[in-house]
Amino acid sequence: MLKTHGVAYTYTGGSSIVFPDISCEADEHWLLLGNSGTGKTTLLHLLGGLLTPTQGEITIRDTQLTQLSQAQRDTFRGQEIGFIFQEAHFVKALTVSENLMLAQKLAGVTTDKSRIRVLLERLNLGHKLHKKTDQLSVGERQRVAIARALVNNPALILADEPTSALDDENCQEVVTLLEEQARQAEATLLIVTHDNRLKTRFEKQIELV
Amino acid sequence: MNLLALSWKNIINKPLSMVMSLILFGLGVGLISLLLLLNTQLEEKFEANLAEIDLVVGAKGSPLQLILASMYHIDAPTGNVSIEEVRPFLNPKHPLIETAIPLSLGDNHEGYRIIGTEPSFVDLYDGELAEGRMFSKVMDVVVGAGAAAEVGLTLGSSFKSSHGFVEDDNLIHDDAVPFQVVGILAPTGSVMDQLILTNTQSVWAVHDHETDDSSQEEVHDHEAEGHDHNHDHEEVLKPLVDYPDQEITSLLIKFRGRNYQALNMQRSINENTDMQAATPAIEINRLYSLIGVGAEALRWLAIIIVIVSGLSIFISLFSSLRDRRYEMALMRTMGGSQLFLFGMIVLEGVILAILGYVLGIALSHVGMELLAENLSESYRYSFTGWRFLEEEIYLLVGALGIGMIAALLPAIQASRTDIHETLSEG
Numbered sequence: 001m002l003k004t005h006g007v008a009y010t011y012t013g014g015s016s017i018v019f020p021d022i023s024c025e026a027d028e029h030w031l032l033l034g035n036s037g038t039g040k041t042t043l044l045h046l047l048g049g050l051l052t053p054t055q056g057e058i059t060i061r062d063t064q065l066t067q068l069s070q071a072q073r074d075t076f077r078g079q080e081i082g083f084i085f086q087e088a089h090f091v092k093a094l095t096v097s098e099n100l101m102l103a104q105k106l107a108g109v110t111t112d113k114s115r116i117r118v119l120l121e122r123l124n125l126g127h128k129l130h131k132k133t134d135q136l137s138v139g140e141r142q143r144v145a146i147a148r149a150l151v152n153n154p155a156l157i158l159a160d161e162p163t164s165a166l167d168d169e170n171c172q173e174v175v176t177l178l179e180e181q182a183r184q185a186e187a188t189l190l191i192v193t194h195d196n197r198l199k200t201r202f203e204k205q206i207e208l209v
Numbered sequence: 210m211n212l213l214a215l216s217w218k219n220i221i222n223k224p225l226s227m228v229m230s231l232i233l234f235g236l237g238v239g240l241i242s243l244l245l246l247l248n249t250q251l252e253e254k255f256e257a258n259l260a261e262i263d264l265v266v267g268a269k270g271s272p273l274q275l276i277l278a279s280m281y282h283i284d285a286p287t288g289n290v291s292i293e294e295v296r297p298f299l300n301p302k303h304p305l306i307e308t309a310i311p312l313s314l315g316d317n318h319e320g321y322r323i324i325g326t327e328p329s330f331v332d333l334y335d336g337e338l339a340e341g342r343m344f345s346k347v348m349d350v351v352v353g354a355g356a357a358a359e360v361g362l363t364l365g366s367s368f369k370s371s372h373g374f375v376e377d378d379n380l381i382h383d384d385a386v387p388f389q390v391v392g393i394l395a396p397t398g399s400v401m402d403q404l405i406l407t408n409t410q411s412v413w414a415v416h417d418h419e420t421d422d423s424s425q426e427e428v429h430d431h432e433a434e435g436h437d438h439n440h441d442h443e444e445v446l447k448p449l450v451d452y453p454d455q456e457i458t459s460l461l462i463k464f465r466g467r468n469y470q471a472l473n474m475q476r477s478i479n480e481n482t483d484m485q486a487a488t489p490a491i492e493i494n495r496l497y498s499l500i501g502v503g504a505e506a507l508r509w510l511a512i513i514i515v516i517v518s519g520l521s522i523f524i525s526l527f528s529s530l531r532d533r534r535y536e537m538a539l540m541r542t543m544g545g546s547q548l549f550l551f552g553m554i555v556l557e558g559v560i561l562a563i564l565g566y567v568l569g570i571a572l573s574h575v576g577m578e579l580l581a582e583n584l585s586e587s588y589r590y591s592f593t594g595w596r597f598l599e600e601e602i603y604l605l606v607g608a609l610g611i612g613m614i615a616a617l618l619p620a621i622q623a624s625r626t627d628i629h630e631t632l633s634e635g
Contacts, residue, residue, distance in 0.1 A: 048542065050541070050628045051629050070546075070547070075546075081542075085632065090539070103544075106543040107543065107544040108544065160632075
């Protein structure tokens with residue numbers, strides 16, 4: 001499902017990192033651990049096609065990411081990869097449901113309002129449909145971000161420190177939801193974190209040094 | 210959630226930052242459009258009122274003033290000339306002159322000028338009677354369409370004229386015989402719509418009374434006398450040349466052909482008589498060039514305002530982008546292409562330009578309509594704000610262009626957002 005081979009990245013400063021090969025199946029949930037400066041976020045952005053590796057291959061659901069053109073990669077990313085970040089950001093001018101519609105539009109998928117409604121209700125956000133995103137609490141925002149990552153049924157969900165801004169209660173809730181939704185979507189879930197609260201919850205871990 | 214809706218929502222999400230550029234843009238567009246409207250309508254009025262008149266002969270003074278008073282009826286006349294002096298031009302067998310129409314100015318009714326002239330004056334403007342008949346007897350008047358409607362004159366109405374060119378109750382010729390409306394003209398779109406026409410003898414009659422018996426005690430007496438006069442006036446009018454001692458204000462002359470002799474006539478009048486002759490086309494061009502300087506300055510001012518407002522659209526887009534850097538990166542992670550972000554920002558600039566354009570056009574047309582009321586009160590000219598010009602389409606194209614150019618750099622900046630760096634900053 002997600003495979004990398006010999007991926008390396010050279011920063012503009014000249015320093016370069018060689019990453020260990022990764023192989024994750026669909027429906028598997030992984031933690032990507034490592035101290036800061038070990039290139040966790042860089043690897044996540046490489047896997048998501050936001051950065052291009054200087055060497056190596058990345059394959060997602062039989063598609064070689066490195067062989068796609070810029071525009072093809074944009075579309076592929078919109079349809080097959082869902083992103084969740086440390087702090088949930090949205091297009092501020094839009095409401096919750098409009099942000100999700102935008103995610104469908106940008107991925108080139110037809111707008112499906114009922115899917116958005118079902119998804120938000122599953123995440124207990126049915127009543128926030130027409131709220132602006134800055135009217136939500138931090139926990140709610142992170143749940144909307146999960147909904148947005150899932151709206152196009154992606155093959156891969158990449159989460160960058162999704163819990164480090166949350167308190168214990170929200171942390172557990174968000175991770176539980178993430179796992180639940182990833183399982184329902186049969187997607188590979190890869191969480192980049194240095195949050196110790198998560199280390200005990202996931203068996204499969206990759207450690208960057 | 211299409212591109213247009215997205216751009217629109219981005220603009221109305223933070224309306225305040227855009228309001229300033231919008232107002233500026235609207236002012237610039239509005240000023241240009243107002244100048245266009247005013248210029249077009251003024252030129253049309255001037256053209257329509259040229260009426261193929263080749264020469265105006267009147268008392269010495271400013272030639273422009275003579276033309277404005279005799280043809281456009283917006284200035285005071287330069288003075289009077291005696292029938293004796295203009296007698297040669299009134300000769301219907303004059304070899305060079307096709308028509309010579311006398312004008313006697315000096316009175317008004319509720320601000321509408323009363324012109325003592327001949328029925329052929331109406332032909333100058335291709336006018337026709339809408340109802341009634343042409344003036345033939347002393348104190349008969351035929352009223353232009355606009356004046357009739359505004360003052361509420363109908364066939365059979367009578368009124369006393371007022372001295373001068375502005376409405377003033379104290380200057381009414383109380384002791385004179387009243388004018389009788391015998392005809393109403395159909396609208397022509399020319400200055401004639403705003404005039405009240407009568408024969409030259411009527412104007413003389415009003416003023417002769419004034420000099421004959423001006424004492425108030427005799428008013429009673431006089432009215433009876435006036436009645437008698439009325440009967441006298443039913444005689445056939447004698448030609449003007451039979452009144453050598455009387456005066457008229459000016460003569461409108463049409464040549465038989467524009468030959469060398471005809472052109473020479475103007476110089477010969479100016480050099481050899483106590484009168485002056487002026488060519489309408491030349492004087493109006495002089496007027497254009499006088500007004501032109503001011504209009505040109507205003508136009509440049511408007512263009513500068515538009516450019517500054519373009520700059521201000523540029524700045525507000527740029528600064529809003531700084532706040533939305535993360536949004537740009539986010540949209541890229543959601544599959545948005547560089548082209549999509551580029552288009553979104555360009556569209557924001559274009560939407561602002563369209564809004565500014567609409568605001569400007571609304572301002573200029575409402576402004577023109579307000580100005581029209583003012584102008585028609587002071588000049589008896591009818592203007593309107595509810596006319597739209599072809600040039601305003603070009604103005605829209607220009608506005609769109611400025612909106613696009615202003616958005617170009619911010620759009621390029623947005624499309625080049627470094628996703629990795631922006632997201633890593635958080």
